[in-house]
Amino acid sequence: MNRRFGPTAREPAAPLWWGSIGLRLLTMLFAVGAVLLYHDQYRRPRLAWLVLGVMVVWTVLTTLVYSREALRWRWWWFVVADVAVTCGLMLTSPWILNRTQLTGADPLITTVWVTGVPAAAGTRFGAGGGALAGVLVGAATAITRQQFNVDVARDSFLLIATGLLIGISASTARKSAAVLAEALRTEAATAERERLARSIHDSVLQVLARVRRRGAELGGEAAELATLAGEQEIALRALVTSEPTSTSTGWTDLRAALQLLSSSKVQVATPAGEVRLPAHTTAELVAVAREALSNVDKHAGDSAKAWVLLEDLGDEVVLTVRDDGPGIDEGRLAAAEAAGHLGVARSMRGRVADLGGTISLETAPGQGTEWEVRVPKPERRAR
Numbered sequence: 266m267n268r269r270f271g272p273t274a275r276e277p278a279a280p281l282w283w284g285s286i287g288l289r290l291l292t293m294l295f296a297v298g299a300v301l302l303y304h305d306q307y308r309r310p311r312l313a314w315l316v317l318g319v320m321v322v323w324t325v326l327t328t329l330v331y332s333r334e335a336l337r338w339r340w341w342w343f344v345v346a347d348v349a350v351t352c353g354l355m356l357t358s359p360w361i362l363n364r365t366q367l368t369g370a371d372p373l374i375t376t377v378w379v380t381g382v383p384a385a386a387g388t389r390f391g392a393g394g395g396a397l398a399g400v401l402v403g404a405a406t407a408i409t410r411q412q413f414n415v416d417v418a419r420d421s422f423l424l425i426a427t428g429l430l431i432g433i434s435a436s437t438a439r440k441s442a443a444v445l446a447e448a449l450r451t452e453a454a455t456a457e458r459e460r461l462a463r464s465i466h467d468s469v470l471q472v473l474a475r476v477r478r479r480g481a482e483l484g485g486e487a488a489e490l491a492t493l494a495g496e497q498e499i500a501l502r503a504l505v506t507s508e509p510t511s512t513s514t515g516w517t518d519l520r521a522a523l524q525l526l527s528s529s530k531v532q533v534a535t536p537a538g539e540v541r542l543p544a545h546t547t548a549e550l551v552a553v554a555r556e557a558l559s560n561v562d563k564h565a566g567d568s569a570k571a572w573v574l575l576e577d578l579g580d581e582v583v584l585t586v587r588d589d590g591p592g593i594d595e596g597r598l599a600a601a602e603a604a605g606h607l608g609v610a611r612s613m614r615g616r617v618a619d620l621g622g623t624i625s626l627e628t629a630p631g632q633g634t635e636w637e638v639r640v641p642k643p644e645r646r647a648r
Contacts, residue, residue, distance in 0.1 A: 275334055277442035278435040281388040282331045282339070285431070289381035293324045296378045303371065306363060313361045316354055316374050323350055324378075331385060344389045348398050351375065351382045352405040359409060370416060373409055383428030391436045395428025473497055492529070517547040519582065523575055526554060530561075535575040540582060543643060549616045550584055550640065553624075556613050557586035557636045565590025565633070581622075581642055587635040593628040613638075 276282065300317050307313045330343055358373040365371075379402050387395020403421025407413045473494045480491025519542050520535040527533045542550075554573055561571045569590040576583040613636070617624040622640035 277438040285384035292378040296376045299376045387428040387432030388435045392432035395432030399425035399428040516541045517544045519547045531571045533573045540577045561588045584638040589633045592630045592632045
């Protein structure tokens with residue numbers, strides 16, 4: 266759970282772990298005081314002291330485990346064992362307390378010490394785990410008391426609420442830490458990119474720009490080299506000015522990935538902000554755009570230009586690839602499909618279908634072609 270923080274990274278919910286430790290220590294003192302107060306009234310005082318000793322040992326053990334810095338040392342099975350041990354110790358109360366104490370308002374042998382369990386479970390597993398631990402401890406209380414009255418219901422409600430609220434706080438702390446870590450990584454990557462961009466601008470880009478200008482002046486074969494230099498200059502500028510596309514969370518920026526397709530013949534228009542999608546979705550949409558542009562190179566002629574447009578509509582993204590080529594004559598697509606010559610188009614449709622989206626083609630003689638891809642955006646959850 267939350268392995269992205271690393272095996273030795275400080276757990277974002279560490280303050281809550283220390284809070285659960287403090288709660289357990291304080292309630293342990295209360296339990297000691299309760300045994301001293303009711304010692305003479307117990308049916309089996311020696312058993313009461315034995316159970317109290319086990320509670321002290323378990324408190325020390327949980328303190329050692331829960332005080333570790335890294336989350337990986339707070340084993341999930343140990344927290345489950347914590348719930349089991351606490352409920353087990355509580356269930357010894359019928360052999361210790363007399364009948365009047367057991368059915369009355371006197372505390373069980375574990376008293377309020379049990380509140381440490383939903384606190385620890387909520388910190389480890391989140392709101393659901395904390396609430397479940399509260400339910401189990403509350404059920405153990407009802408079984409021990411052999412009744413479910415207002416007092417038992419009140420205690421159970423407080424245990425469930427404790428686990429639920431602490432679990433929500435722990436989950437929020439981890440999500441906030443993940444967002445902050447991602448922002449810091451992006452900032453560091455952007456700073457490094459800017460440094461490289463300055464370095465490249467002072468060397469490679471200036472050379473390419475000079476070759477492009479001088480080749481255009483000379484004409485002939487030099488002009489062809491100038492065109493190639495110009496394309497490489499545009500591609501390199503797009504590379505060093507675009508934001509990092511990938512993150513450690515498995516989500517990538519489709520906007521930045523598409524900007525790398527820009528060239529002297531391809532213009533890319535994207536939203537100002539990031540368009541985050543799962544890495545697989547981004548890769549497939551970029552592949553679709555590349556295939557559409559490949560079709561432009563093959564069939565639209567050397568002078569044709571293309572435009573790639575990305576729109577973020579909130580619940581879906583729309584990717585449009587349009588060119589100003591000669592278009593496709595009516596009936597030509599049907600004939601090509603019958604002859605089995607639509608491999609690229611089938612590949613594009615297959616990729617989009619796998620993403621749960623739709624793809625459409627609009628074309629006419631003399632009006633170019635336009636592919637429109639619509640793909641739903643999956644809900645992004647912090648893990």
